[in-house]
Amino acid sequence: xxxxxxxxxxxxxxxxxxxxxxxxxxxxxxxxxxxxxxxxxxxxxxxxxxxxxxxxxxxxxxxxxxxxxxxxxxxxxxxxxxxxxxxxxxxxxxxxxxxxxxxxxxxxxxxxxxxxxxxxxxxxxxxxxxxxxxxxxxxxxxxxxxxxxxxxxxxxxxxxxxxxxxxxxxxxxxxxxxxxxxxxxxxxxxxxxxxxxxxxxxxxxxxxxxxxxxxxxxxxxxxxxxxxxxxxxxxxxxxxxxxxxxxxxxxxxxxxxxxxxxxxxxxxxxxxxxxxxxxxxxxxxxxxxx
Amino acid sequence: xxxxxxxxxxxxxxxxxxxxxxxxxxxxxxxxxxxxxxxxxxxxxxxxxxxxxxxxxxxxxxxxxxxxxxxxxxxxxxxxxxxxxxxxxxxxxxxxxxxxxxxxxxxxxxxxxxxxxxxxxxxxxxxxxxxxxxxxxxxxxxxxxxxxxxxxxxxxxxxxxxxxxxxxxxxxxxxxxxxxxxxxxxxxxxxxxxxxxxxxxxxxxxxxxxxxxxxxxxxxxxxxxxxxxxxxxxxxxxxxxxxxxxxxxxxxxxxxxxxxxxxxxxxxxxxxxxxxxxxxxxxxxxxxxxxxxxxxxxxxxxxxxxxxxxxxxxxxxxxxxxxxxxxxxxxxxxxxxxxxxxxxx
Numbered sequence: 001x002x003x004x005x006x007x008x009x010x011x012x013x014x015x016x017x018x019x020x021x022x023x024x025x026x027x028x029x030x031x032x033x034x035x036x037x038x039x040x041x042x043x044x045x046x047x048x049x050x051x052x053x054x055x056x057x058x059x060x061x062x063x064x065x066x067x068x069x070x071x072x073x074x075x076x077x078x079x080x081x082x083x084x085x086x087x088x089x090x091x092x093x094x095x096x097x098x099x100x101x102x103x104x105x106x107x108x109x110x111x112x113x114x115x116x117x118x119x120x121x122x123x124x125x126x127x128x129x130x131x132x133x134x135x136x137x138x139x140x141x142x143x144x145x146x147x148x149x150x151x152x153x154x155x156x157x158x159x160x161x162x163x164x165x166x167x168x169x170x171x172x173x174x175x176x177x178x179x180x181x182x183x184x185x186x187x188x189x190x191x192x193x194x195x196x197x198x199x200x201x202x203x204x205x206x207x208x209x210x211x212x213x214x215x216x217x218x219x220x221x222x223x224x225x226x227x228x229x230x231x232x233x234x235x236x237x238x239x240x241x242x243x244x245x246x247x248x249x250x251x252x253x254x255x256x257x258x259x260x261x262x263x264x265x266x267x268x269x270x271x272x273x274x275x276x277x278x279x280x281x282x283x284x285x286x287x288x289x290x
Numbered sequence: 291x292x293x294x295x296x297x298x299x300x301x302x303x304x305x306x307x308x309x310x311x312x313x314x315x316x317x318x319x320x321x322x323x324x325x326x327x328x329x330x331x332x333x334x335x336x337x338x339x340x341x342x343x344x345x346x347x348x349x350x351x352x353x354x355x356x357x358x359x360x361x362x363x364x365x366x367x368x369x370x371x372x373x374x375x376x377x378x379x380x381x382x383x384x385x386x387x388x389x390x391x392x393x394x395x396x397x398x399x400x401x402x403x404x405x406x407x408x409x410x411x412x413x414x415x416x417x418x419x420x421x422x423x424x425x426x427x428x429x430x431x432x433x434x435x436x437x438x439x440x441x442x443x444x445x446x447x448x449x450x451x452x453x454x455x456x457x458x459x460x461x462x463x464x465x466x467x468x469x470x471x472x473x474x475x476x477x478x479x480x481x482x483x484x485x486x487x488x489x490x491x492x493x494x495x496x497x498x499x500x501x502x503x504x505x506x507x508x509x510x511x512x513x514x515x516x517x518x519x520x521x522x523x524x525x526x527x528x529x530x531x532x533x534x535x536x537x538x539x540x541x542x543x544x545x546x547x548x549x550x551x552x553x554x555x556x557x558x559x560x561x562x563x564x565x566x567x568x569x570x571x572x573x574x575x576x577x578x579x580x581x582x583x584x585x586x587x588x589x590x591x592x593x594x595x596x597x598x599x600x601x602x603x604x605x606x607x608x609x610x611x612x613x614x615x616x617x618x619x620x621x622x623x624x625x626x627x628x629x630x631x632x633x634x635x
Contacts, residue, residue, distance in 0.1 A: 007406075
């Protein structure tokens with residue numbers, strides 16, 4: 001059944017659940033399509049998101065963490081939200097077992113601008129939990145069919161402590177590859193941590209990626225973004241070549257319900273990916289970087 | 291095509307339309323008129339100024355069921371709610387409201403993904419617009435003239451109606467209008483004198499006085515961008531605002547909605563319901579973060595969305611000057627005055 005109504009979710013099966021972090025509040029859900037037609041029509045690019053839907057609980061907009069080069073499934077990494085009042089949908093997702101069915105609507109939003117990134121050096125900067133669509137992008141670029149379309153790839157990824165790094169196995173694999181420079185840092189290591197310590201902005205300053213023919217793609221908590229952007233300005237990156245992905249409360253995901261309206265843009269359908277030049281044009285009552 | 295009918299026989303017209311589909315028209319309720327389905331031809335009543343709630347309810351009902359589900363059953367077994375739309379006649383729409391449908395069309399079915407519910411309802415509906423009575427002064431709150439809409443403006447209607455003494459003149463504006471008028475046997479042919487009256491009425495309508503200021507969409511859009519960060523301006527404008535949201539509910543061009551699951555004993559419906567940017571939790575995120583916690587930020591969002599963001603995104607102001615938000619605001623916040631002050635700020 002191909003579902004043409006953009007408000008009705010398509011059914012998916014949870015085929016694998018991966019606990020990502022020590023605190024056990026971030027899980028990756030691998031979903032497979034119940035209908036072949038849905039799978040064929042679900043064509044996405046890194047940076048897009050989908051509404052994960054549990055009937056009786058609601059829907060949540062979550063970035064797609066898998067790469068379109070991975071066939072047969074899609075993945076979402078979800079944090080259980082809320083400390084005082086639990087996030088209804090994310091809690092329900094976390095309570096699921098493998099084999100459960102959920103709904104999704106998507107793919108939604110724009111994506112990381114793949115064509116714009118082609119032939120350029122890409123500096124991927126991520127912090128904490130906000131690494132999901134960046135992981136999708138890196139895996140997309142690293143795929144053998146795609147790698148030669150892009151220049152040098154540098155990944156700078158940080159978390160508060162080693163236990164909070166996502167996708168640990170993949171990070172280790174990237175570190176072994178010669179066609180990607182992977183720098184992993186933690187704010188504070190533990191006894192077993194052999195790697196780098198330091199905040200993401202400081203590490204970016206130290207690594208000092210060249211702005212020549214380069215684009216940086218930054219995703220992280222507001223505080224990280226606030227201190228990382230000036231570093232890239234100083235390095236000489238232009239506002240058009242600094243990209244980020246916005247979050248905002250969403251409902252419909254297709255630019256109709258009005259909820260994620262910021263200035264004359266809808267984050268869901270005009271974004272979530274914006275360049276810093278785009279953002280400065282918007283009237284931001286959501287200033288995170290000023 | 292110009293037709294006419296004696297107002298005394300208007301009930302025959304109602305009966306004929308009811309045979310052909312669903313007839314919706316202003317119906318008198320305790321507090322005033324509202325659009326509702328006409329069940330008895332005698333209910334059709336032309337003695338109203340305008341309805342309390344705008345006729346957007348016909349295309350964007352306050353509740354729209356999407357899908358029925360049972361929480362214990364697999365997702366694949368949820369049943370989408372079929373939208374069986376009968377031919378609908380929306381009778382007696384005022385010119386400002388008819389214009390609002392065109393503005394909403396840009397959002398719901400002329401840009402991006404098409405909203406299937408809005409589109410199906412729009413396609414199935416014939417709009418019978420009706421001029422304001424030019425012998426009665428416009429109500430104080432109205433300012434549709436400011437938005438370039440005349441009191442007898444046929445734009446946005448399929449059939450446009452003007453009262454002439456004891457008669458109701460009905461002119462087809464669109465092919466849909468032609469078609470339905472041709473099928474209504476009880477209508478008489480309009481005479482040349484009727485045609486002249488109709489045309490002069492429309493001209494006269496554009497002179498019918500409401501509150502009016504010179505307003506260029508691009509100018510006000512830019513002006514609001516310039517004063518967006520003026521906390522003082524917005525705090526003063528919103529000082530009395532209760533965030534009750536009635537302005538958005540009665541508004542013909544407010545479309546924000548929520549999607550929620552309504553479950554009882556494991557059976558439920560996912561539906562969309564009207565929401566409002568004036569409500570405190572409109573932008574509240576699961577993390578607890580809320581980018582618009584202050585009343586002034588929310589009122590600013592509403593005003594700027596209509597008069598600035600919408601202009602930048604779709605090229606038109608998303609307001610038709612119907613005056614409802616001002617009329618029903620419990621604390622007399624008046625968007626016309628806000629725009630006037632903004633222009634001076």
